Amino acid sequence: MSRANRPFKNVGEAADARQKQAKKRSLQTVNEHFEPGFNEAAATQVVFKPPVKAPTASLYHRIVVWLLFLILLLPLAGTLLYSLSTSWSATILPDGLTLKWYAALWSDERFLRAFGQSLLVCFGALALSVALILPLMFVVHYHFPKLDTLMNVLILLPFAVPPVVSSVGLLQLYGSGPLAMTGTPWILLGCYFTIALPFMYRAIANNLQAINLRDLMDAAHLLGASTWKAAFLVVLPNLRKGLMVSLFLSFSFLFGEFVFANMLVGTRYETLQVYLNNMRNSSGHFNSALVISYFFFVLVFTWAANRLNRDKA
Amino acid sequence: MSLLSIHNLHKSYGDTRIFSDINCEIGQGEFVTLLGPSGCGKSTLLRCIAGLTDVDGGQINLGGEDLVPLPPQKRGIGMVFQSYALFPNMSVAQNVAFGLRMQKVAKDESEQRVREALEMVELGDFAARYPHQLSGGQCQRVALARSLVTRPRLLLLDEPLSALDARIRKHLREQIRAIQQELNLTTIFVTHDQEEALTMSDRIFLMNAGQIVQSGDAETLYTAPVDAFAAGFIGNYNLLEADAASRLLLRPVNSRVAIRPEAIQIGGVGIEGTIVSHSLLGNVVRYRVEARGVQLLVDVLNRSAADLHRDGQNVSLAIGADAIREVA
Numbered sequence: 001m002s003r004a005n006r007p008f009k010n011v012g013e014a015a016d017a018r019q020k021q022a023k024k025r026s027l028q029t030v031n032e033h034f035e036p037g038f039n040e041a042a043a044t045q046v047v048f049k050p051p052v053k054a055p056t057a058s059l060y061h062r063i064v065v066w067l068l069f070l071i072l073l074l075p076l077a078g079t080l081l082y083s084l085s086t087s088w089s090a091t092i093l094p095d096g097l098t099l100k101w102y103a104a105l106w107s108d109e110r111f112l113r114a115f116g117q118s119l120l121v122c123f124g125a126l127a128l129s130v131a132l133i134l135p136l137m138f139v140v141h142y143h144f145p146k147l148d149t150l151m152n153v154l155i156l157l158p159f160a161v162p163p164v165v166s167s168v169g170l171l172q173l174y175g176s177g178p179l180a181m182t183g184t185p186w187i188l189l190g191c192y193f194t195i196a197l198p199f200m201y202r203a204i205a206n207n208l209q210a211i212n213l214r215d216l217m218d219a220a221h222l223l224g225a226s227t228w229k230a231a232f233l234v235v236l237p238n239l240r241k242g243l244m245v246s247l248f249l250s251f252s253f254l255f256g257e258f259v260f261a262n263m264l265v266g267t268r269y270e271t272l273q274v275y276l277n278n279m280r281n282s283s284g285h286f287n288s289a290l291v292i293s294y295f296f297f298v299l300v301f302t303w304a305a306n307r308l309n310r311d312k313a
Numbered sequence: 314m315s316l317l318s319i320h321n322l323h324k325s326y327g328d329t330r331i332f333s334d335i336n337c338e339i340g341q342g343e344f345v346t347l348l349g350p351s352g353c354g355k356s357t358l359l360r361c362i363a364g365l366t367d368v369d370g371g372q373i374n375l376g377g378e379d380l381v382p383l384p385p386q387k388r389g390i391g392m393v394f395q396s397y398a399l400f401p402n403m404s405v406a407q408n409v410a411f412g413l414r415m416q417k418v419a420k421d422e423s424e425q426r427v428r429e430a431l432e433m434v435e436l437g438d439f440a441a442r443y444p445h446q447l448s449g450g451q452c453q454r455v456a457l458a459r460s461l462v463t464r465p466r467l468l469l470l471d472e473p474l475s476a477l478d479a480r481i482r483k484h485l486r487e488q489i490r491a492i493q494q495e496l497n498l499t500t501i502f503v504t505h506d507q508e509e510a511l512t513m514s515d516r517i518f519l520m521n522a523g524q525i526v527q528s529g530d531a532e533t534l535y536t537a538p539v540d541a542f543a544a545g546f547i548g549n550y551n552l553l554e555a556d557a558a559s560r561l562l563l564r565p566v567n568s569r570v571a572i573r574p575e576a577i578q579i580g581g582v583g584i585e586g587t588i589v590s591h592s593l594l595g596n597v598v599r600y601r602v603e604a605r606g607v608q609l610l611v612d613v614l615n616r617s618a619a620d621l622h623r624d625g626q627n628v629s630l631a632i633g634a635d636a637i638r639e640v641a
Contacts, residue, residue, distance in 0.1 A: 212396050218365050219398035219456075221385040223463065224415030233411075237402035 076295065083288035101289035111290070114275035121185050121261075121271060122254045125192030126247055132193070133200050134239070138231060141208045142217060148205070155198040167263040183268040191260050196250035203249070207242025211235070244309045248302050255298060316341045316499050317362075317467060322371030324354075324361060331357045332523035335371065339516075342497040344490065348510040349520035350546065355503045358520075359469050362501065364388050375466060386415075391460030395472040397452040399444040405431070405455050406440035412463035430458040433492060450481035457489065461496070468493070470502040474509060486513055507547050511535060519543055536573075540641045544571035549599075551577075551609050552640075561607045562632075568639045574599065574612040576636030579622065583631035588622050604630055 083101055085094030105111055140147045158166075170191065174181050181187045213235060220230035258273040266274065276290055315338035322335040332354035339345050347355040360366040362373055364385035373380040380388050399408050406427050413423040431437050434454035444452055453473055460468060470489070474482040490513050493500050504510055510517050511531040519527045519534060527539045538544035544552055550571040553561065558570035561584065579600070586604030593599075598621060600611045611630065613620075622628060 211401060212398065215394050215396045215398040216400065218360075218363075218385075219392070219394060219459075220400075220411070221365070222363060222388075222390060222392050223412035223459070224386045225411075226386065229415070234400050234402070238400070240402075 076292075079288045080292050083285055083292050085285065087285075101283070101285045102293070104286060105289045105293060110270070111275060114270045114272050117185070117269055118255060118272040121188045121192065121269075122251055124185070124189050125196060125254060126250060128189055128193050129196040129200055129250070130243070130247075133197065133204065134236075134243070137201065137204050137208060138235065141205070141213055151201060155201045158194045158198060163259040164263070167260055170260075170264060182264055183266070185265065185269045187264050188261060188269070188271075191264065192254050192257070195254060195257070195260075196246075199250045199253070200243075200246040203242045203246035204239055207239050211238045241309065244305065248305055252298055252302065256294075315339055316343075316376055317501075318372070318374040319362075320372040320374075322358070322361065322368055322373065324357060324366070324369050330523055332520075335525060337518060337525065337528070339499060339501070341499055342494075344493055344500045344502065344513060344515045346502045346504060346510040346514040346517045347520055348504060348507065348517050348546075350505055353520045354523040355505075355520050356471055359392075359471050359501060359503050362467075363390050363392050363469055389466045390469060391463060391465035391467070392469040392471065393453065393456045393460050393473045395475050397444070397449075397456045397476075399452055399455055399459075401444050403443075404440065405436065405442050405444070405447070408444070408455055409459045409462050412459065416463065426462050427458075430462040431455075433461065434458045434488070448481075449477050450485055453477065453485060454488070457492070461492070461498075466499070468498050468500040470500065472503055472505070474504070474506075482509075489513070511547075519546065521546075537638065538571060538640060541569055541571070544638070544640050549574050549610055549612075553607060557607045561605050561609075562637065563605075566639070568641065571638045571640050572609070572632060572636055574610040576633060577609060577611045578631040579611060579613060579628050581629060581631050583629045586628055586630050588624055588626045588628060590624055591622070602628065602630060 081094060082088060084097050084099070086096040086098045086100075088094040140151055161169075170187065171182055173179070174187055216234050216238070217227070217230050220234045221227070225233065256273060257271075258277065261271045261274050262277065265271070267278065270278070272294060276287065276294075279287060279290065317337075317339040319335055319337050323333040324331045325333075335358060337345075347358060349355045357366060361368045362380070364380065364383060368381060371381075375388070375390075400411065403411065409427045409430055410423050413426060418426070427440070428437065431440055434457055436451060436454055436458065439447065439451065439455075444455070447455065453476075456473070473489070474485055477485065486509055489502075492498075502510075502513060511534075514531060516528060516530055517534050518525045521542050527534060527543050529537075534543065534547050538547060538550070541552055544550040550573060553570045553572070555566050555568055555570070558566040562570075575597075579602075584604045586602040586609070589601040589603050589608065591598055591600045593615065594612075596615050597612050598615045600613065600622065602609050602611050609630070615621075
């Protein structure tokens with residue numbers, strides 16, 4: 001028995017079948033109407049296939065990538081090996097391996113103090129940046145979007161003036177008088193804030209543009225949230241990614257900063273890079289251990305922060 | 314008695330007038346559409362009603378209460394945005410519950426109401442998902458649930474379907490209309506799409522250059538445009554200048570004339586013309602016909618291939634007297 005003639009169990013099924021048949025009929029009519037057109041289209045249609053990669057091209061690309069990777073890694077690997085060697089001067093490979101340079105470094109009180117002071121200045125400057133830049137970004141993008149153009153010019157200034165030049169200016173301005181703070185970590189906090197500003201402003205500005213700030217704020221307002229609540233509950237959590245990325249970038253940059261730290265503060269508040277400079281006449285193995293420790297710390301810190309910054313969903 | 318009354322509302326940015334002398338009354342449970350081209354002031358008017366943009370003068374009364382001095386939080390208005398405006402850091406359930414959280418509704422009641430709202434938009438199984446895991450249509454349904462869950466007195470829809478593809482748009486507009494009717498919720502819908510306006514609305518306010526140029530139900534707007542703009546914006550009217558109309562109709566005409574393309578019939582005894590071109594619009598075939606030096610659009614139901622007329626074919630056109638409408 002054909003499906004069309006089969007008795008239906010109930011009225012609903014009959015209605016469903018009627019609709020399906022009607023649809024089939026109308027499609028048939030449409031197809032008949034357009035059949036020549038469809039056939040012409042089928043004859044000229046292009047069948048897309050994924051591009052086939054030539055094996056030599058693929059090998060070439062791999063070689064380029066690995067070479068680049070090697071070039072970047074080689075100095076670091078050499079430094080690592082040097083820091084682990086007992087002595088290494090007239091031979092291709094080190095005479096022996098040891099951890100004594102790391103032991104000496106990590107038991108050096110001056111190094112630990114410089115390391116801690118570097119961390120303190122970096123985190124302090126970043127905390128100051130977050131406290132000042134986040135509200136600024138919100139005000140600029142929500143209330144005065146035209147100011148964004150001016151801000152984009154202002155944030156270029158720390159890069160436009162060379163560090164040595166601005167250091168001299170800062171030394172003159174803050175060397176004496178009521179705002180005398182050269183030789184103290186306070187001047188580094190302020191100075192590092194200006195260095196972090198461009199990184200943070202750009203990253204957060206991109207983030208703000210991506211989330212459509214105005215519509216989110218409007219939606220939150222209409223749902224009963226005050227501007228503060230909307231900013232804290234809706235906007236701030238959505239800036240997390242941009243904020244964290246800019247913080248990592250700024251941290252890596254500030255942790256390795258030398259010119260301002262050396263010229264504005266020097267040994268009076270020794271940071272890691274100033275310490276490294278002051279130890280340049282000691283053993284090369286010791287200095288290598290210091291550089292590797294510095295790289296390793298930045299690497300672990302960035303990795304851990306990236307893990308924490310992952311999306312929930 | 315009307316729920317929402319707007320009197321002499323006006324708004325400008327500097328020297329640029331956005332809208333002026335807006336007056337309208339909207340009754341409880343009515344579905345009203347603000348229809349008009351881009352830049353005519355319809356979205357700004359909606360934002361002024363919501364309290365998201367200040368007005369320069371005039372009154373907005375909702376249920377007897379003057380809304381103008383109130384902030385958006387206190388207006389009891391729900392709004393759905395074209396961009397969805399879902400909070401990306403919150404799940405679907407948290408998004409929908411946000412308004413209730415702000416109202417400090419008890420947790421049990423809030424969960425119950427969120428569940429009901431999501432069921433209403435057929436997204437009961439999507440509560441734990443995040444906005445980036447949803448399609449555009451689903452996002453807009455969540456936005457609708459979020460604005461309904463707080464039980465607003467007035468629902469505003471700012472081009473909610475514009476960012477969606479045609480099939481989803483059609484389904485969603487039916488769903489929005491069904492929910493609106495079920496809840497008897499007064500709704501103002503903004504669109505520039507005449508098909509959306511005609512199929513969904515109880516009443517349409519047609520706007521142009523910051524003013525309401527015509528209002529009425531879909532049939533009135535479609536069949537009786539008050540001026541050339543209304544005729545040009547609604548449907549695909551043939552708009553003829555007075556001299557062209559006189560030539561076509563063989564009688565003196567003093568103003569512009571609008572003729573609906575589907576009101577012109579091909580066949581029988583009438584005005585002789587020649588088919589210039591034709592295009593297939595699915596169930597309708599649109600012919601461009603030249604008659605007495607005037608080019609006319611003629612829409613004919615696409616019954617079968619055998620009924621199609623060829624380009625260059627001579628045909629005769631019949632235009633009923635009631636289809637010819639003189640407009641300003």
